[in-house]
Amino acid sequence: AKENFLKLREEFRHTTQSNLIALEHSVAELEHKAKKAVGKERADLHAKIKQIHARHEAFASNYKLIENESATTWDETKARLDKEWAELKALLDSK
Numbered sequence: 001a002k003e004n005f006l007k008l009r010e011e012f013r014h015t016t017q018s019n020l021i022a023l024e025h026s027v028a029e030l031e032h033k034a035k036k037a038v039g040k041e042r043a044d045l046h047a048k049i050k051q052i053h054a055r056h057e058a059f060a061s062n063y064k065l066i067e068n069e070s071a072t073t074w075d076e077t078k079a080r081l082d083k084e085w086a087e088l089k090a091l092l093d094s095k
Helices: 002-036 039-068 071-093
Strands: none
Touching: 002 039, 002 071, 039 071
16 A cells, blocks of 8 residues: 555656646746736736746645655645646636
8 A cells, every 4th residue: 555655646746747847838938928018918927927936836835745745644635736736727827
């Protein structure tokens, strides 16, 4: 059972790292777009980027805690991280 848990956690870690890299690329594109924008669009993009950075920092802090998770707390932790990731991704994808 412990081996199974360690495998699940490692798969989650790998997927999350890939997702975070993709997120960082998308944020960089959004920041580039914001530099070219003017007026209200520029202000809106900067506000959105600020929100994304704040959520990203919170997610990254919580994500680091998976190292200390045990099999008994894993499901709850994974569910919380999945929810935080979905919210972060939705914020990025919103127009």
